[in-house]
Every structure is written in structure tokens, then in C-alpha cells.
Amino acid sequence: MAFLHIVGARPNFVKAAPVVAALDRRGAAQQVLHTGQHYDERMSAVFFRDLGLPRPDADLGVGSGSHAQQTAALMTGLEREFTERSPETVIVYGDVNSTVAAALTAAKLGIAVAHVEAGLRSFDRTMPEEVNRVVTDRLSDVCLATSADAVAHLADEGIAADRIHLVGNPMIDTLTANLDRFDAEALRARHGLPASYVAATLHRPANVDDPEAVAALVAAVHGVADRIDVVMPVHPRGRAAFDAAGLGGHPRVHLLEPLGYIDFVALVRGAAAVVTDSGGVQEETTILGVPCLTLRPNTERPVTITHGTNRLVSREELAELPALVAKAASGEPVNGAPAGAVPPLWDGAAGERIADVLSPAQGR
Ligand code: UD1
Ligand code: UDP
Numbered sequence: 001m002a003f004l005h006i007v008g009a010r011p012n013f014v015k016a017a018p019v020v021a022a023l024d025r026r027g028a029a030q031q032v033l034h035t036g037q038h039y040d041e042r043m044s045a046v047f048f049r050d051l052g053l054p055r056p057d058a059d060l061g062v063g064s065g066s067h068a069q070q071t072a073a074l075m076t077g078l079e080r081e082f083t084e085r086s087p088e089t090v091i092v093y094g095d096v097n098s099t100v101a102a103a104l105t106a107a108k109l110g111i112a113v114a115h116v117e118a119g120l121r122s123f124d125r126t127m128p129e130e131v132n133r134v135v136t137d138r139l140s141d142v143c144l145a146t147s148a149d150a151v152a153h154l155a156d157e158g159i160a161a162d163r164i165h166l167v168g169n170p171m172i173d174t175l176t177a178n179l180d181r182f183d184a185e186a187l188r189a190r191h192g193l194p195a196s197y198v199a200a201t202l203h204r205p206a207n208v209d210d211p212e213a214v215a216a217l218v219a220a221v222h223g224v225a226d227r228i229d230v231v232m233p234v235h236p237r238g239r240a241a242f243d244a245a246g247l248g249g250h251p252r253v254h255l256l257e258p259l260g261y262i263d264f265v266a267l268v269r270g271a272a273a274v275v276t277d278s279g280g281v282q283e284e285t286t287i288l289g290v291p292c293l294t295l296r297p298n299t300e301r302p303v304t305i306t307h308g309t310n311r312l313v314s315r316e317e318l319a320e321l322p323a324l325v326a327k328a329a330s331g332e333p334v335n336g337a338p339a340g341a342v343p344p345l346w347d348g349a350a351g352e353r354i355a356d357v358l359s360p361a362q363g364r
Contacts, residue, residue, distance in 0.1 A: 008035030008098030018351030074101035119150025168345030184270025
């Protein structure tokens with residue numbers, strides 16, 4: 001078999017869909033392996049349905065655990081699968097634990113690794129994802145980058161130029177391919193939501209694992225809700241902490257279960273602004289033209305600030321969040337980027353360019 005795609009967590013599915021489809025159009029021999037890092041129906045199965053991804057050829061069912069436990073379980077299961085399936089190339093996505101575990105396991109078995117979304121750097125090693133990015137890129141034979149800054153980071157780290165390919169952003173392929181399906185009005189009707197609202201999503205450990213940080217976030221979100229309704233599909237990681245801190249106690253805060261991809265992007269599309277700490281959501285809001293306030297001190301996706309609708313809001317600035325959201329919702333620009341700018345190659349054709357790199361002989 002030529003290609004084995006490794007997916008495990010929510011953002012992986014969104015990135016893999018256009019790559020699987022592009023390789024399929026070339027008749028490439030490929031399989032999809034689900035690690036089971038995310039396993040709830042709303043964190044996993046709904047994405048396969050929404051995105052028309054093929055049923056995984058295997059599901060390792062590794063589930064949750066500490067970083068070491070989860071990574072060890074991933075590597076043990078992946079080693080068995082790689083040995084049995086003998087892929088020529090393992091394709092890994094983004095920066096989750098499934099990504100780094102697959103890259104490390106494949107590299108040790110002498111199997112080529114291709115990393116989709118290579119080279120992103122927050123330069124913040126307190127983020128588990130930053131460790132995953134650095135290690136995965138170091139081990140990858142093919143680094144597929146979404147933006148020029150990512151290419152520069154890889155070059156700075158000594159990765160040979162012939163391993164680096166600027167291909168654009170497959171997450172945006174998925175977004176543009178599904179634009180007709182994002183119906184905010186229908187979603188609002190189904191969930192009884194108001195016409196004007198801010199969409200919020202928060203799940204980074206730095207925000208949701210520390211009770212002090214959670215209390216500060218709840219106060220900030222309640223401040224926003226004093227002015228405009230807030231709709232928040234809650235990631236399982238933050239659920240208990242946000243409940244304990246009384247997030248849902250404000251009458252204009254609407255907490256939902258995690259949404260499937262089509263419903264979630266519909267929610268974002270219809271929002272006056274978005275408050276998030278998600279990586280992918282910074283990118284999607286950039287293309288949808290929805291103002292995005294990112295509750296983090298840094299981002300590995302700076303093009304969403306220079307070419308998009310994103311602005312960082314640090315912990316020290318949290319008290320200003322209600323005013324920043326109100327301004328953004330009233331149409332004031334959140335940053336100095338030209339209106340309507342789109343990062344280069346975020347054009348819906350990244351999957352094809354990735355297939356060009358990985359499977360050039362088979363043509364289109
Ligand atoms: C993971 C990724 C993160 C990514 C996020 C996308 C790592 C280190 N982190 O974070 O980069 O942004 O996915 O959503 O890989 N849980 C459930 N049901 C599920 C999955 C998780 O209840 O289907 C709960 C469990 O309590 C689990 C916790 O969420 O312990 C965290 O899950 P985990 O996959 O370890 O990390 P995420 O925070 O989801
Ligand atoms: N997303 C979703 N439902 C939700 C929240 C997010 O479908 O309730 C989508 C979002 O549109 C994006 C992806 O999940 O495509 C991002 O995943 P997440 O924020 O969990 O991870 P990150 O990008 O931060 O790694």
C-alpha cells in the first residue's frame with residue numbers, strides 16, 4: 001500500500017478529507033487509520049459523516065490518558081499496524097499526540113513520513129502541540145507547509161529545501177468545498193438561538209486546566225454576554241471546569257454540546273464575532289471574514305493576523321474582552337490587515353497540490 005493516513009483528533013479529520021479525496025482521484029492505494037484519540041460521537045463519527053471520509057480501515061481505540069500513557073498506547077498500536085500494513089508513506093496531520101506518535105513510530109520502522117501542516121511555530125514550548133510540531137517536522141521526509149512563515153521556520157531549523165513544499169491549507173479546501181452547506185439560520189432555528197450572537201470555543205490546557213484561568217475566562221465571557229449573546233459548544237476537556245465555575249449561569253450564555261463540522265462552521269459564519277483558542281478556527285474565520293479574538297499570548301498561525309481577521313488577547317487584556325468584542329461585532333477592524341485579504345494558496349486546491357507532491361507520477 002502506498003499511503004496510510006493517520007487521524008485521531010477532531011482537527012485531523014478536517015485536514016485529511018481533501019488529501020484523501022485528491023489521492024483517491026489519482027487512484028492511489030491508500031488506507032485511513034483512526035487512532036481513537038477522540039472517540040465521542042460528536043468529536044469523531046460526525047466528522048466522517050459530514051466530510052464524506054471513508055470508514056477508517058482500522059481504529060486503535062487508544063482513548064484518553066496522560067501524554068506519556070496516550071503516546072505509548074498510540075505507538076504500540078501504530079507499530080503493529082505499520083508492520084502489518086507496510087505502507088510506503090505514512091501521512092500525518094497537524095500537531096496532536098497521534099501525529100507525533102505516528103511520525104516517531106514510522107521513522108523507527110524506516111517508513112517515509114509526510115507531514116501536512118508542517119513548520120507552524122508558536123515558539124511556546126509550554127504548549128504540548130509545539131513539542132509535537134518540532135519533533136514531527138524533524139522526523140518528516142516531506143514537509144507540507146500552509147504558509148511562507150512555516151517554510152522559513154523549517155529552513156531555519158536546517159531542514160533541506162527539497163523536503164519542504166509550500167502547498168497551502170487543506171483545512172480551507174474543506175471549508176470552501178462545503179460553503180453551500182453552512183446554513184446559520186437553520187442552525188439557529190434548530191437550537192433556539194438569537195439572531196445576533198458571538199460564537200465561543202475554548203479548549204487549550206493553558207485556558208481550561210487551571211481553575212484560576214477558568215475563573216478569569218468565565219468573568220470575561222459573562223462580561224461579553226452582558227452586551228451580546230454568547231453561544232459556546234463546549235469541548236469535553238473544559239466541560240467540568242466551566243460547569244464548576246458557573247459559565248452557564250448567565251442568561252445570555254448558551255452552552256451546547258460539541259457541534260459537528262457543518263453545524264459548527266454554520267455557527268461561526270452567522271456570528272458577529274468569534275472568541276476562541278482553537279488553531280483551526282483562527283484560519284476558518286479568516287476565510288469567512290468573521291472577526292476572531294484569540295485568547296492566547298501567541299499564535300503559530302500569524303498569517304491569520306497579517307492577512308486575516310484575527311487578534312490575540314492575552315490574559316492581561318482579558319478585562320478588555322467585552323469592549324473588543326463589541327467593537328469587532330460593530331464592524332471595526334480587529335487588526336491592520338487589509339479587508340478581504342486571503343493568505344496565499346488558501347484557495348481550496350491544497351489537497352491537489354499535496355497529491356502532486358506525494359503522487360506525481362499518477363497525474364490528474
Ligand atoms: C487534542 C490535542 C489538541 C487539539 C485538540 C482538538 C494533543 C496533545 N492535544 O486536545 O492539540 O487542539 O485535541 O480538539 O493531542 N475527551 C472526551 N471525549 C473525546 C475526546 C476527549 O471526553 O472524544 C476528554 C477526555 O477527558 C480527555 C480530554 O478530553 O482526557 C482531553 O483529550 P485529549 O485528546 O487528550 O486532548 P484534547 O484536549 O482533546
Ligand atoms: N469544530 C467543530 N465543532 C466544534 C468546534 C470546532 O466542528 O464544536 C471544528 C472547527 O471548525 C475546525 C476544527 O474543529 O475545523 C478545529 O478543531 P479544534 O478547535 O478542536 O482543534 P485545534 O484546531 O485547536 O487543534
